[in-house]
Amino acid sequence: KFAEYEEIGIAEYWIVDYAALGGKRFIGSPKQPTISVYTLIEGEYQITQFRGSDRIQSLSFPELSLTAEQIFQVVL
Template identity: 35%
Template sequence: MVTTPVTNLTFEEYLTYDDGTGFHYELVDGRLELMNPPTIQHFLIVAFLDTALIAEIHRLSLPWLTFRETGVRTGKNKSRLTDLSVVTQEQAKELLNVSAVFETPPLLIVEVVSPDSIKRDYRHKRSEYAAVEVPEYWIIDPLEAKISVFLLEEGFYEETVFTADQKIVSRTFPELAIAPEQVLAAGKLD
């Protein structure tokens, strides 16, 4: 991750910022932080989860949507890019013709860890998502072969770690029946 020279952007300036490079940035305390492009493994895992969550949303006829690589405002001059978010249709309607940065907490956020995002996903995003009251946050960690599910309890996340063939327990999707080994296998091409 490289920090760009642009500093002291407001959240509103970030929403319309375009340096013409096509790169993706997060806004951290007014600074733009360049996000490295994801790996193919990362894309495959996110695609698998996106498909699984969409199927569950349709099965239950929920008024929810999933989005990849949307933003979430996490502070005055902070915005994080998520790998996958689940939001209500009402939240999506608010952003129909503007930058896809949610200012209200998604129902669920999923991040896939890469070697350069360990600290960001486990520490920074965890505390920022809790502060804006994202009720459920998943960290998919192919490096450690585990999935951590964080459920918001009285302003703090309670963590449960799932490995191998343990079924993931989700408050948002209580009937979802997938295990870490299925999710992580989706990131392999063999």
């Protein structure tokens, strides 16, 4: 889907891996709950990852003031 989303111009999408089920190449090692924000910049996705007390940054939601942990608490 990554390439398809780039092709049709989806400006931003998020993957919320609250259970740390993603592969190490996607969420790092040691595996931990991670929010990955993919932002389309000049036709290619740039990924930013957030964990724990990291404050989420989003071009689509610039007023958002939540940490990754706050989002995980709602999901669980």
